[in-house]
Amino acid sequence: MTTNNSIPNDGPVVALAGGVGGAKLAYGLYQLLGDRLTVVVNTGDDFEHWGLTICPDLDTVTYNLAGINNLEQGWGLADESYRALEQVTRYGGESWFRLGDRDLGTHLVRTQTLKSGATLTEVTFRLKTEVGIRASILPMSDQPVRTLVHTDEGVLAFQDYFVRRRCEPRLIRLEFAGIGAARPSPAVMSALNDAAAVVLCPSNPYLSLDPILHLPGMADKLRGLHAPVVAVSPIVGGLALKGPAAKIMAELGVEVSPVAVARHLTGQIRLDGFVLDQTDAASASDVAALQGVTPLVTDTIMGDHASKMRLAQNVLQFAAALAQTTAAA
């Protein structure tokens, strides 16, 4: 009880995250937790492009925690140029995935290191260490999982759907190719064993969290933990703050609301706490009606450094309180 009660002070925390939205909360958590934070990152978005292995969510989290992310653009590196891409375009090459020159440095090192036999976990450790990050950043798995989007225009590879087609085709269902043969990495399992709290960042629940949660053994692992599991809604006021979550939920015939996100998660894992924005305060009772879930209403909009820190602080205090309740029960 003492340990759980003191999460904001000295307990290790595992955050599950996808791209931009998740990385913002991960950034806030990192400011508070430093090397006590482990971010487990979706790799379902990973793909091969121009012969390079590209891991968009891992890079977004790494660039955010290192403070070298491009704030205006929302993805990629700050102070970026696109001269390689211009040359590719000159050759009539595919240029829909806008790889920056500095960003290419990341993909080149990753590709080279993977080819030399390193695991994605090892490569990610090297990259995050070299940019000075003390927190752990872990790919969810060392085996490849590739999200395929079944749409009314056929099956699309994730980045084809997400970037090239700008999520325009109507989504029918998602497939996580390779997930049956994939496993959470040993480093992920070990971090979960030690966790005093698990935080599901406000990432797209279908595209970013499901690939992590669907890994064989992951849901059971989370269910068996004593640590509280807390999620933050990526849906605010019936809209997704970033990305196609709202559009996807509508296409799947799901109500676009925080409670629908909470319900989607409780269908897969044990969820102890669910954070929803003050805009959706009226939905808190619906969340509370879900088995075992305690709602927290707070300001979840992360526009700047201070708001990321504040939400992280609130989430950690919430988790600490839940841990105390669980221990007292």
Added chain:
Amino acid sequence: MTTNNSIPNDGPVVALAGGVGGAKLAYGLYQLLGDRLTVVVNTGDDFEHWGLTICPDLDTVTYNLAGINNLEQGWGLADESYRALEQVTRYGGESWFRLGDRDLGTHLVRTQTLKSGATLTEVTFRLKTEVGIRASILPMSDQPVRTLVHTDEGVLAFQDYFVRRRCEPRLIRLEFAGIGAARPSPAVMSALNDAAAVVLCPSNPYLSLDPILHLPGMADKLRGLHAPVVAVSPIVGGLALKGPAAKIMAELGVEVSPVAVARHLTGQIRLDGFVLDQTDAASASDVAALQGVTPLVTDTIMGDHASKMRLAQNVLQFAAALAQTTAAA
């Protein structure tokens, strides 16, 4: 006889070339011949780096003919930046091979296109066409050949020897790995069939020309042609104008002289003409003493556009004269 006599006006010409020195003469020939020129390029220097397939000699020839080469540096593209490389260096990655951002665009398109199943000949056609080159640029083979340098410090991959180690280890012998299974490409054989003249550019005879000449069937092919075969000496006044040719010849125990280059070539192919610099005018009689070889003494230093054109013009007229002699004989 009419055809051969008119080489400078309307006959097709095949030039064999390696990197920088060869590309300069190829540039001069291109100015005079336009789409009548085919440049057959060494691929023994090709290598895989950062997951990319890099073909330094093909790129040097392409960049030179397109007029987008970096004149100060001698290799790579003009107006280049190194931001991807800076990022690689930041990660502690290998940075000895200085890949520019624009140059990366070439390697990315090539790698992607090769992975999609295209041959190197097809990829090279696409790249040279997109930068507006009317001449044919052909890799010597579609099968990989990799030059290995046996040195007093062990066996080194070519770029390891050439760039990373700056040709410092003492060369013992060269090995062209894969050459037994490689063949001159069909496009190369077809260009040779049509050639009114064959020009061996002033490239390193050991590193750049030998991989082409050692391809199974290539020496026989050249021997069987009616077209004159003319070479230009890369050695001037006992020195190589560019690169390690002189150092290598010394390490192989060969005299560093134009006549030694001519002798090296006549050991492999039929050579009708050999162009040596006016500095080496005294060696012309030694060249003339070689079986079947006619010497031409002229200014072979190519410092600017005009000098590249002038040497190309002299080489073509020389070849035309040799063709007439052969036909008359």
